Structure formats: structure tokens, C-alpha cells
Amino acid sequence: MSAVQLVECPRDAIQGWAHPVSAEDKIAYYKGLLEVGFHTLDLGSFVSHKAVPQMKDTRKVLQSLNDEGVFSSATNVLVVVANERGAKDAVAAPGVTHVGFPMSISETFQLRNTGADLNRAWERLLNIREIVEKGNRQLVVYLSMGFGNPYGDDWSPTLLMDWAAKTDEVLRPEVIALSDTIGHAEPDLLRSVFTELTAAGLSAMLGAHLHATPWAAESKIQASWEGGCRRFDGALGGIGGCPMAQDELVGNLPTETLVSFLRAQGDLPLDERAWNQSLAFAVDLFG
Numbered sequence: 325m326s327a328v329q330l331v332e333c334p335r336d337a338i339q340g341w342a343h344p345v346s347a348e349d350k351i352a353y354y355k356g357l358l359e360v361g362f363h364t365l366d367l368g369s370f371v372s373h374k375a376v377p378q379m380k381d382t383r384k385v386l387q388s389l390n391d392e393g394v395f396s397s398a399t400n401v402l403v404v405v406a407n408e409r410g411a412k413d414a415v416a417a418p419g420v421t422h423v424g425f426p427m428s429i430s431e432t433f434q435l436r437n438t439g440a441d442l443n444r445a446w447e448r449l450l451n452i453r454e455i456v457e458k459g460n461r462q463l464v465v466y467l468s469m470g471f472g473n474p475y476g477d478d479w480s481p482t483l484l485m486d487w488a489a490k491t492d493e494v495l496r497p498e499v500i501a502l503s504d505t506i507g508h509a510e511p512d513l514l515r516s517v518f519t520e521l522t523a524a525g526l527s528a529m530l531g532a533h534l535h536a537t538p539w540a541a542e543s544k545i546q547a548s549w550e551g552g553c554r555r556f557d558g559a560l561g562g563i564g565g566c567p568m569a570q571d572e573l574v575g576n577l578p579t580e581t582l583v584s585f586l587r588a589q590g591d592l593p594l595d596e597r598a599w600n601q602s603l604a605f606a607v608d609l610f611g
Contacts (some may be wrong), residue, residue, distance in 0.1 A: 328586055329363040329555035331528065335404065336366065336576055337610070339378045345609065349379040353605055357388075359598035364400040364422065366557070370410035383417050389416035394409040402464060404440040415459025422462045422498070425449055429487050430469035430477040433505070437468065453495050463497040466533055469561035470502045471509035471517075481517055485524075492526040499555065501531035502555050504544075505566045506572035509534065518551025531555035535565045535574050541581045549589065550556035558582045560606040 332351060338345050354367050368382030389395060395418075402422040403464050405411045414423045428434035434445050440527060449465070456463045467487055488500055502517065512531070521530055532548045532555065534541075545556065562578035571579055578602070586592045 327554060328589075328592060329583060330369075330537060330579075330586065330592070331364040331366055331402070331531070331555065331557040331558045332357055332360070332362045332579055333366040333533075333557050333564070333576060335368050335379065336557075336565075337559040339369070339376050340412070340564055341378060341610070347384050349609060350381070350385050351392075353602075353609060354385065354389060355394050356390070356598055356602045356605055358394050358396070359595055360399075360400050360602055361594040361598070362399050363555075364402050366402040366404070366424070367407075370413040370417075371403040371404065371406045383413070386417045386419050398463075404499070405452065407440075407448055408451045408455060411455040415455060415461050418455040420461060421481070422464050423456045424450070424464040424466060424468045424501075425452055426468045426503070427487075427491070428468040428477070428505075429483060430473035432475040432477060433469045433473055434479050445508040449495065450498050453497070462499075463495065464531075465491050465495065465497045465528075466501045466503045467491070468503045469505045469512060471504045471513060472506070474506060479566075481513065483516060485521060488521055488526065488530075489524065492528045497528050499531050500526065501533040501555070501557065503533040504535055507535040507537065507540075507565070511542065511543045514544055515547040515551040518548050518553045523551030529555055531557065536577060536580065537574055538562060538581075541577050541597040542585060545577065545582060545585050548610040549585070556582050560603065561610055562611050 357365055369379045373380040386387050400421040401419045403414050403426055404424040405414050414420050431442050436440055453463055470484050491500055532553045534544050536544050558579035559576035560579045562575040564577040
């Protein structure tokens with residue numbers, strides 16, 4: 325695998341898509357993405373079916389992919405959970421290597437996203453860590469609303485960095501992904517935060533799960549890179565994002581932009597045929 329970790333997030337693209345995406349379409353799409361050479365494929369979640377109906381077939385999709393023998397050590401498979409029950413389902417599912425949990429540093433967003441205040445969410449995360457470890461999987465923690473929130477909750481760069489340090493020290497996750505949930509982070513802030521946390525020598529890999537308008541994406545990627553970030557989440561076409569962004573043009577970082585940028589920095593080994601086929605499939609799927 326490349327030293328750069330490129331994460332493709334079809335879960336984040338599909339979960340809020342206005343039109344239902346069938347299990348069959350997901351399976352076909354993911355089969356192609358698994359051949360591209362991404363470090364990780366974030367493909368589903370074990371959360372409330374009522375809250376996220378597009379992800380209710382995650383286990384079926386994983387089972388089908390496993391039965392077809394398309395999982396390999398070349399690409400990790402990540403699913404997201406919101407509580408201990410979801411974590412148990414995740415570690416019992418075939419093919420899953422990584423389990424992610426969104427730990428907001430905004431109390432209001434944590435309540436809206438997982439139905440728990442920060443103290444209860446942290447307790448859940450401690451329990452999830454134990455479940456994931458016993459299941460021989462790896463933990464990814466997203467620090468949601470990492471760069472500000474629209475609710476008036478307390479926020480500062482110091483608060484974000486304190487949360488990152490606490491998460492690293494107590495939980496020892498494989499990855500801590502700093503998440504610009506509403507697309508507010510300016511390049512200078514991204515550069516500063518990643519520079520300071522990189523210098524802090526955390527044991528976890530630092531990741532960037534950023535949302536942006538199409539024209540702001542590259543500057544945010546570059547600033548994070550200059551700060552030392554070497555793991556980036558994206559979605560083909562920049563599909564998906566957060567409804568709280570208050571700007572319909574704010575979405576995930578387009579993977580196409582990430583690939584272009586990362587290739588300019590050096591080697592990014594992707595299978596060209598699978599990459600081009602996945603691009604075409606995404607156009608058909610999301611149209």
C-alpha cells in the first residue's frame with residue numbers, strides 16, 4: 325500500500341441520496357471500487373434503519389461481496405456505527421476490517437446524530453473500543469464538527485486538539501479523522517491544526533474527512549497536506565455531505581480532485597482500468 329491513505333466513501337455519498345440505491349447496484353459499484361486500489365472503502369453502516377434507510381442492507385451487501393470472493397488485503401473495509409449494538413453487528417459481519425464512530429465535539433450535533441450527549445457518547449465509544457478490539461478489528465474515530473458548528477456550542481482549535489489528544493491517549497484508535505462537517509474550515513486553520521497535531525506525535529494516523537464546495541476543495545487538501553496529513557476521505561463526484569452545512573454546494577471532497585492532487589505529489593498506485601470504470605459507474609448511479 326502507498327504511504328498515502330486514500331479512502332473512498334460511497335456510504336457517505338449514498339446514505340443521503342434522494343433516490344433509493346438497490347443492494348444490487350451497491351454490490352456492483354463496490355466490486356469495481358475494490359479493484360481500484362483505495363486504502364479503505366467506507367461502504368456501509370450499522371445504524372438505525374429508520375434514521376438511515378439507504379444503509380439497511382449493509383449486511384446483505386457485505387455477505388454478497390464476501391460470497392463472491394472480492395475482498396482482499398489490498399483494501400480495508402470500513403463501516404460506521406452509532407452504538408454498541410451496531411459495533412457488535414459490525415464485527416460479526418464478513419469482510420469488515422475497520423469500525424468507525426462519529427464522536428462530535430459539539431454537544432448539539434452529537435445529540436442529533438447519535439441521540440447521546442457527549443458524556444454518554446464517550447461511554448459508548450469506550451464500550452465500542454472493547455467490542456472492536458475483541459472482534460480483532462480496528463477503530464476509526466471521527467471528530468465531527470471538528471472545525472466549528474452552527475449551533476453556538478463552544479469551539480476552538482485548542483478544544484479540537486485536546487479532543488484528539490484525549491482520544492489518542494485513552495482509546496488508541498488506528499485513525500483519528502478530523503471532520504469538517506459543515507465545510508467551514510479555512511486552509512490556514514487546517515494547516516495549523518494538522519501541523520500541531522503531527523508534531524504532537526500521536527500514535528493514531530491523522531485523517532481528513534472534509535466537506536467543501538467544489539472550488540474550495542483543492543486548497544483545503546493542499547493545506548492539510550502541508551500540515552502533514554497523509555490520509556484523506558473522498559467520494560466520487562463529491563457526492564454527499566451534511567444537511568447542516570447550510571449550503572447545498574458543500575459536499576464530500578471529490579475523489580477525482582484528491583487523485584489529481586496526490587498523484588502530483590508522487591506515487592499513487594491505482595488500477596487505471598478499474599478507476600475509469602468506477603468513474604463511469606458513479607456517473608450512471610448518481611447521474
